[in-house]
Amino acid sequence: MKHRLGKLFLLVGLVAVIAAGCGDDKKTTTTASSGAGTSFAAGTTMARIQQAGRIKIGVKFDQPGFGLKNPTNGQVEGFDVEIAKLIVAAIGPNVQIDFVESVSKNREPFLQDGTVDMVVATYTINDTRKQVVDFAGPYFVARQDIMVKKDDTAIKSVTDLNGKKVCTVKGSTSEKNLAAKAPSAEVTLFDTYSQCAEAMTDGRVVAVTTDNTILAGLVQASSGAFKLVEAPFSDEPYGIGVKKGDDAFRTFINDRLEAIFGNGDWAKAFEKTLGAIGLKTPAPPKVDRYTATPPAPTTAPASGGSGSSSSSSSSSSGSTTTTAN
Amino acid sequence: MTAPVLADALGPRARRKVLIASVVTGAALAALLGVAVQRLVDKGQLEWARWEPLTQWSVLKFLLGGLGDTLRAAFAGMTLALLIGAALALLRLAQTAVVRWLATAWTEFFRGVPLLLLIFFSYSGLRQYGIDISPFRALVLALALYNGAMLGEIFRAGILSLDRGQTEAAYAIGLSYWQAMLQVVIPQAARRMTPAIVSQLITLLKDTSLGFVITYEELLRRSRSTGEFFRNPLQVTVFVAVLYIAVNFTLSRIARRLEVRQRRRLGAGAIATTTGVEDLAVVSVSAAAAVRDDH
Amino acid sequence: MDVVLDNLDVFIAGLRTTVGLTLLSYAVALGVGIVIAACRVSPIPPLRWAGVFYVETVRNTPLTVLFVLFFFGLPKVDILFEPFPTAVIVLGGYTGAFVAETVRSGINTVSRGQAEAARSLGLTFPQVLRIVVLPQALRSVVGPLGGLFIALTKNSSIAAIISVSELVFRTDNLANETARAVPVYLGAAVAYLLVTIPSGVAFRALERRVAFRR
Secondary structure (H helix, E strand, C coil): CHHHHHHHHHHHHHHHHHHHHCCCCCCEEEECCCCCCCCCCCCCHHHHHHHHCEEEEEECCEECCCEEECCCCCCEECHHHHHHHHHHHCCCCCCEEEEEECCHHHHHHHHHCCCCCEEEEEEECCHHHHCCEEEEEEEEEEEEEEEEECCCCCCCCHHHHCCCEEEEECCCHHHHHHHHHCCCCEEEEECCHHHHHHHHHCCCCCEEEEEHHHHHHHHHHCCCCEEECCCCCCEEEEEEEEECCCHHHHHHHHHHHHHHHHHCHHHHHHHHCCHHHCCCCCCCCCCCCCCCCCCCCCCCCCCCCCCCCHHHHHHHHHHHHHHCC | CCCCCCCCCCCHHHHHHHHHHHHHHHHHHHHHHHHHHHHHHHCCCCCHHHHHHHHCHHHHHHHHHHHHHHHHHHHHHHHHHHHHHHHHHHHHCCCCHHHHHHHHHHHHHHHHCCHHHHHHHHHHHHHHCCCCCCHHHHHHHHHHHHHHHHHHHHHHHHHHHCCHHHHHHHHHCCCCHHHHHHHHHHHHHHHHHHHHHHHHHHHHHHHHHHHHHHCCCCHHHHHHHHHHHHCCHHHHHHHHHHHHHHHHHHHHHHHHHHHHHHHHHHCHHHCCCCCCCCCHHHHHHHHCCCCCCCC | CHHHHHCHHHHHHHHHHHHHHHHHHHHHHHHHHHHHHHHHHCCCHHHHHHHHHHHHHHHHCCHHHHHHHHHHHHHHHCCCCCHHHHHHHHHHHHHHHHHHHHHHHHHHHCCHHHHHHHHHCCCCHHHHHHHHHHHHHHHHCHHHHHHHHHHHHHHHHHHHHHCCCCHHHHHHHHHHHHCCHHHHHHHHHHHHHHHHHHHHHHHHHHHHHHCCCC
16 A cells, blocks of 8 residues: 555656646746836836836737737737837836736736736727726727628628627627627627637638727638628727726826837837738827726626626626726 | 456357447448548548648647646646545534534535636636636636535545444544544545545546636647647647547556556455446446545 | 626526536437447447447546537538537537446446346347346436536536536626626526535435335
8 A cells, every 4th residue: 555655646746747847838928128227206117117127918819910829939929019018118128028818808807906017908998997997098099890701792881790690709899889789699709809710710600890900810810711891880999908096107108109109119010010911000099198087888788698687787887886996 | 348248158149140240330430430531531621731730849849838737737736625625524524513514515515516617716706806816826726626525525435435343443442533534444445435536636637628718828728829820720629639538548547557456455345346347437436326426 | 796686687597508408418418328338338349449439538538628629620520510509419428428437337236147137038139238237227326327417517517618608608797797706606606506406415316216125
């Protein structure tokens, strides 16, 4: 019994060693390349990051053009990543960036509990979200559009989606816009847009709807199998999420955004990433330095799957605003 | 291979019939396999270009790193679950009624809810109380709570399955309750329950794949991103399924080996009274007759 | 707790889907399990091999991986099922492997003499199995089969990842919408316990009723 147990422990130990050896590369680390060694007022987020020499940033890992993890080298690539690097470069030239994967539904919690210092993840600015987080920017304005298969001619606008199988992502503004504009669409919900694209390839759904930029990346990746309908039905200003009430950090990011809009770095980042997947470089948007938190919107948030209680869930989400900090 | 249990030695006529049936069913199965392969070929799924990324070292390293993360979570979860299980089993056999009730309620709760719910709970739920929990820790916590309750039941069944005479004899030679537990009851119960414990641990290992819903970058999540990147999701998923099968199959083989040797040493009746000697699940089903969830 | 009471219809709708999914999958699992168990004890070698292959592959693959393989994999060869039927097939097929092992262990508890006596009466192998062995075998494994039912109820939650709007899918959405994860998930846990605990009691009662008094 003794030596058998010994063997079991040996086996278990071996497994542990292998497991430990395989290491923790969940986070992808990059160092910002340029920038001046500015000094910041004590107690600000910038000073803390400068002090620590590292920052945690939430980005998407599966969004072509914005944040896509390359499995061959472990790096995250895209426009959001470039913007993040440009901002961090202004905090300090040697600040290390840990990119943390954030899917649509965990962006607010990540900011609230400090898992990340900021979120640059195709994050639409809206009043519901402003109740719990604050936004710098916008640094880009996307528009919600529809992607269909190349040979589809039946879908020309959002109202054509009624009664059709449409895919979008859980907890996204696209889900809510879709529910508002095409209430009788049959909605399939996944965690990521790449699953939606796969579902459309497989013939499970006839359309995918979200921001045109995200769709552009998916169209590009489909090598001609998908196309954009080009009937945008909403403006989606992408902002940089920071912890609610961190106004100094927000102002700092806004200043920095205006600087890179002006000096051409923003356009370069765009050309390098979104330009490469076929988007024309637009004029930079105008930064919105809002001062007061707007009232919570009264429209019901979309509920998942089939039509569950939108009225009751809106009342409960209304009460959220009082408890959220 | 298992011999057919129901038929004794067959006569010449029956042997001929079996032979014919074998050829027919064999051909049918081969035809089925052929159709499947043909289908894969027709749809271009066997083209080398789709499998080639799986031969690149960087891709394999990425996936094996995921296997490492899977094993890391499984190992941490197992350790905690065994501790929780042992504690629960002892508490449920405690002499104070309140303690017993509390331990029973705890066990019934965590055994009765889906692991996926516990994973969401320990990730999103704890976050709302301002506890910054990493996906790894959330996954391990959920695995430990769920499997701890399962293992607690297995341990308890093992202890209860021992002949009362063992405890009585231990008391008779002057051992205290805890001495009897630790020196007489638990060693025998643990030995008796090894197969059931191992199969629960294999279940735990498989369940780590649920970590992908909270962005823990284990094997399955990495296979999804690899499949998206190279646009060969089917091939990568098949590869990953084979990896899982290899690991789990090896573990259950080792467990079976241990158990057969033990049986030889202790004599056939000592573990369980089934005729199927080699199979783990068979033994765990009957040995853990008091354990309801054998999965 | 208001958030649960205000959205009680979400929980009820989710629970209904969960129960429906579980019952259908369990029926599939029993069918698959009995057939595979019969294959594994049959005198025909290719059937035995196929049975072993099925049980070993399915049992050693995580259910999550099977879901991904069926939902995202099969369409690559133009086999497409809606999310709900996919869930029934995957859950039924997966649980079926465990049912097969359980039934086989039940078959092993039926004494050899029974089968030999039946054969000497001139029954063929399928007849021996159907008339003599299986009825006794199934009675002896009611307990473990009940355990599998409960495991299946809990496993049905994994269908959430393929957009089946069962209890976990709906409550996860609700938790995200309302940002009140704790009461919402607790409500879901209670809903599951409302199924799992009574089923445990029911199966134990059934087990006592059909048990042999030897």
